[in-house]
Amino acid sequence: MTDRAKSKVLVTMVGFTLLCILTTPWLGQQLTSWDVLFSPKADKVDAIIFWQIRVPRVVLALLAGAGLSLGGVVFQALFRNPLATPFTLGVASGASLGVTIAMVTGIHFTLVGLSATSLASLLGAILSIALVYGVARASGKTSPSTMLLGGVAISFFFSSLILLLQYLSDAGSSFRILHWLMGDLSRASMDSVLQLAPFVISGIVIVSIFHKELNLLSITDDIAASRGVDVHRTQKLLFFAVSLMVAGIITVCGPIGFVGIMAPHICRILIGANHRFLIPASILFGASFLTLCDTLARNITSTAEVPVGIVTAILGGPFFLWLLFSKKNSPV
């Protein structure tokens, strides 16, 4: 595939993402009129639903989808493992453990605009990142495979603690924990968008700067170093930047699965492995995919919303399998 062909795929993806942005806020149980576009401050139900519920939710889905997909791209390159994502390294289970503890203990407070649950989630995610990196560094084994295995072990350990706490808690807390673990965008508001935007935007900027290093690191550390990359410094920077970005996403939206692991592979099939194209492609694909999934999640039944994490896997799984087996010379 030539660079020209890849650019065309990217332009198509930009168009598709714009289409998602322009159409999805209009889709929902309640039909809204065009007038709301010109009266964002109006007290009418239509305007409130459109501007205070649907638009923030679409923006949140775009940000979370872009960040999760990008996180997968970076971790799969850094660890040279097709199953690596920040989730694999325990970020999601650390955040989930924090939220579970907050829910079981019933702590309620707000600190610098963050609820106790959000703060517990962020602290849990940071704890798991620090543990994975700290243990690897203390043992002098910071190789990708050791860190990956360490992350998987910590992830299992935290998941077991979550199950234990869930087992010991009352039915109400247990249900709330389960619902949070499925990943959900229904709590979207302009505040949550403003909370998440700095994490995702800074993550995108940092990763985009390092696209050439990611290409080389995805081959081998020795190749990257012999071509002039400061391997350890770059790996550390990208590891923490992406882990923090994903920690921010999980804090606001819960652990939405599938996007981070499959969106990068789907984009590799569509546009190749060069991170100069793969990074924007995965941002656009992740953003539009999660937005579409969330639109479906809130409209699939008339009685209640389905958690978006369920929809991403149900829709994305067959789509990925179709791409994987229908395209010759698939890079996956």
Place this chain on the structure above:
Amino acid sequence: MSSHSNSIIQASGISLSMGGTQLLANASLSVNMGERLAIVGSNGAGKTTLIRCLLGLADPDSGSIELNGHPLSETSRTELAQQIAYVPQQLAERISFTATEFINMSRYAHTGGASMNQFDHQGTEAVEEAIEQTNISHLRHQSLSTMSGGERQRVNIAAALAQKTPILILDEPTAHLDPKQRGLIHKLLANITKNREITLVVITHDLNWASSDFDRIIGIRDGHIEIDARADTFMKKEVLMKVFDTELLLHPHPDSGRAMILPHSSCSSPSTSSPKS
């Protein structure tokens, strides 16, 4: 031992242990500008560890390495990549970059943060020249994952050439290749070093190639440099015994008269053992 006056790489008394195993023990060598140096030895003798130290990919526990008279430990990765290009043994089949993408990446040390193909005109020339030298024009847009071992190895060498460095270090560049592909790589390396503008350091198990195409051969055994000799004096039974701890069969080449290694016959003659067709 060679003279140090013209040396581009100078390693003195380097030792390295890992997990209780001594990988290199007090190894010293110098590599002269424009020289073709082969490093030979049994599996696990310390050849790859030695070149990893020369490339700055492994830090020796003791000893010093100098590149152009400057300590390697004080040379940045970018400066090092502008001086030494490295060709690893084999590129993994999972790598799905196209040949052009992979070769372009080797310009990293020269372009810094600039985007490839846009500002690096010298790089574009270097990439084109490397593609021409290695005769891989037809593979430009093909993914490495769909290439044969020989094709992938030529792309691997093209990438190192595009890095435009005065030193080229290759780790077993012809391992796993058939005789035709091996011949192509040998010819290619002979061509690119014929003007003596590039210093070539190669790890190989092909002693016949080492003795015919290289100026000097270093033999390593158990992390020690056992012998450092001119290629034409290396192919002797006692020297080979010292390095490989096994008796090798030597025979003069019918054309050049140079000593060549022949395989020992380990079975009875074909006339008595060949199956009936």
